[in-house]
Amino acid sequence: MKKVQQGFTLIELMIVVAIIGILAAVAIPAYQDYLKRSKVTEVAATAGACKTSVAEFIAAKNALPADVTEAGCSTTKTTYVNNVTVAGAKIGVEIKAVDATVDGKSLFLQAEKSAGVLNDGTTSVTGWYCSTDAANTEWKYFPANCRQAPL
Numbered sequence: 001m002k003k004v005q006q007g008f009t010l011i012e013l014m015i016v017v018a019i020i021g022i023l024a025a026v027a028i029p030a031y032q033d034y035l036k037r038s039k040v041t042e043v044a045a046t047a048g049a050c051k052t053s054v055a056e057f058i059a060a061k062n063a064l065p066a067d068v069t070e071a072g073c074s075t076t077k078t079t080y081v082n083n084v085t086v087a088g089a090k091i092g093v094e095i096k097a098v099d100a101t102v103d104g105k106s107l108f109l110q111a112e113k114s115a116g117v118l119n120d121g122t123t124s125v126t127g128w129y130c131s132t133d134a135a136n137t138e139w140k141y142f143p144a145n146c147r148q149a150p151l
Contacts, residue, residue: 033140039080039098040107040141044130046081047093047109049074054091054111055125064088089125102141105134108150 050073057065057072065071068086075084082096082104089111095102110129130146132139139147 036099036102036141040095040102041143042078042080043093043095043098043107044143044146046074046078046084047091047107047130050084050086050091050093051109051128054086054089058089058111058125099141101138102134105132105138107132107142107146110151 050068050071053072054065057063057070065086065088068075068084071086073084073086073091077083080095080097081093083092083094085092085094091109092106093108094104094106097103108131110131111125112127112129113124129151130143131148131150132142132146133150134142
C-alpha cells in the first residue's frame with residue numbers, strides 16, 4: 001500500500017517565510033517613502049492653488065502682490081501645510097507633519113519671465129520655477145521639477 005504525502009514539509013514552509021520576509025524588507029521602506037511623497041504632493045497642490053491666485057493678481061493689477069492676503073491665497077493651515085507666504089512673485093509653503101527631516105522646510109514657486117526671474121516690476125509671467133530649501137538627501141520626497149535650490 002502506498003502512503004500519500006499530505007501538507008508541506010518544514011523546509012518548504014521556512015523557504016516561504018524567508019521569501020515573505022525579504023519582500024517585506026524591501027516593500028515597507030519603499031511604501032513609507034511613497035507616503036511621505038504623497039504628503040508633500042499636498043503641499044505642492046497648495047502652492048499650485050496660490051500660483052493661480054498670484055497669476056490672476058498680476059494679470060488684473062499689472063503689479064506684483066505684496067503679501068499672501070493681497071494675492072488672495074488661502075492662509076488656512078492643513079495637516080501638512082504650516083504656513084503660506086507670498087512676497088512679490090515668490091510663493092513659499094512651509095511643510096509640517098511629514099517627516100522630521102523635511103518638517104519646517106519650504107517648497108517655493110517663483111514666477112519667471114522670458115529673460116529670467118520676475119522681480120523687476122515687469123508683469124509678464126512666462127513660467128514658474130519650483131524649488132525647495134531642503135537638503136539634497138531630502139529631495140526624494142519632492143516632485144521631480146522641485147528638486148533644486150531656490151533662486
